[in-house]
Amino acid sequence: MKILIITEYFPGSENCDIKGGVEARAFYLAKNLAKKHDVTVITSFDAGTLQNETISGINVIRCGKKRKYSQGGSFIDRLSFIFSAIKMGKRLDTDIVDGYNFISYIISYKISKFLHVPRVATYHDVWLGEWVTNVGLINGLMGELLERYVLSKKWDKFIAVSNYTKQKLKNKGICEDNISVIYNGIDLEKYTNSNTKEDNSICYVGRLVKYKKVDDLIKAVEIIKKDISGIKLNIIGSGPEEKNLKKIVIEKNLENNVKFLGFLKSHSEVMNYLKRAKLFSLPSIVEGFGMVTIEAVAAETPYVNSKIPPTVEITQNGVGGLVYEPENIAQLSECLKTLLEDDDLYLQKQFECKNLSKNYDWKELSNILEHEYLKIISK
Template structure:
């Protein structure tokens, strides 16, 4: 097959230095597909990179205005990318095209119409019915309009990253037969190569610093846990609009010696080292389509304490490899963290569960599932 993947961001080399779960998925799916197929990736043109590249058997084409990595705003740059991506894609000889996020769905759709080929959308979450405004404020209304537009179009297949997302797509009017489920995954070999010692009584958070991630709840829990574990540490990896507010909270609670902002960590391997060296990983978020970092913590043999939202319950098979707490319940979050810090038998049990659960999320297996969906669509 000649396969075209459209993703807003893509790694610059085979080392896969990624900044988010979407581009990690795009890279590993593309890399494994390229072993048996011709794979093209159209992505935005980040500063310092060439417009064309080839690695891991993938032909990478970068287009639009040169830009810095950004998860929000950058409207002119994003529109430039979308426009140039459509023009570029229409010139390629491909059999199927797939979009990986909201910016790339319209691109994939327009290319498929011009070339008269099947179109696929990998879907991470559905925010219709008020979630856009709840999660992003007033400007979320534009996301609501865009999502309704995308879902109103005829797609050959949606690939949902979880059964939870699949159910939300069905509620949004997508026919069940047009939805497949392929989870996000990890490169298990990469995790096995990383050798770092565990740091005592250390927690780690990885993700954007936005309100719905509830990092403030994690900070509050550190304030509670500090009574019994004065040396408890929390490493916060990521950036976002809530950093200033979170910093003020840390100062007001006098937690400067317990909590460290590491900001944006460029190398993915370095992020994994932080996760693997931590005693516990925690994602207190109330909104996730999948929760890629949870699987990364499991693959790192670092038990988690996460909010029991539906996608997390699903991908962890109801708490294998860690503990779940009622969303936004800071007392329960604190209690579950202390349980793992205090009970060594429980901790080692959860570590063993991590090893077993991680095998389910090997990218090689998951890529085979995507390949089968493509072949089914093309009738091969």
């Protein structure tokens, strides 16, 4: 097959130094598919990368103005990418086009329509009716309009990253027969070494935005500190809430307990922190999948996550960690404290992590995707 993947961002090397779950999915599935098929990725022209290159057997074409990574705003740069990517894609010879995020859906639709080939939308979450709540008024209205446009178009297939996302698509009128579920995964080979855990350490990885509820995690650390004075929280990521979160840390005298590491460019560096942490925590109230939870599980780092549908689904309701009622800070702190103090339970959860991670191997997931593409093309 000749496969064209459209994703707003893509790694600049085989080291896969990624910034989020969308580009991780794009990279690893493309890498595995490229072993048997001709795979091309159209992505934005990230600063410090080459415009045309081959990475892990993938033909990578970068379009638009050179830009820095941004998950919000950057309207001019994004428009430049959209128009440039559509123009480039129309010149290619491909059998199928797969869009990986909201910006790339428009591009995928336009290219596939011009080339008369099947089109796929890989969907991570459905925010229709939730955009303004999740990202604010201006970005929210733009997202709302864009998603309404995307869902109004005819797609040969929606690929949802979870059954939770599939259900949300069905709720918005997408036919169940037109939705397949293929989970996100991990490169299990990167997690084969045993890891030394740092006592009383917790790690958070993700964007610093309101719906991630990192403030709840900081407030939980304040409670735990009363019994475990050496409690440590490493916060990896950046975002609009960073200033507010740092203010909370100062107000609660937690400067010696909470460390902001910012955005780490090297994914391997992020994984090293995750591997060394005693616990991982994702207190978010909005997720489409929660890929970093699976990475923590593969690193045999038990988690304490909010009990939202995607987490319940991918962890089989708490295998490998503990879940608590969203925004219940007292329950969050109690779960964290329990796993830090109960050695037998901690070892049990580590054992569960090892077995659960086997369900999320990119190699197996790429085989499922390959089969799905072949079915779509043969129609």
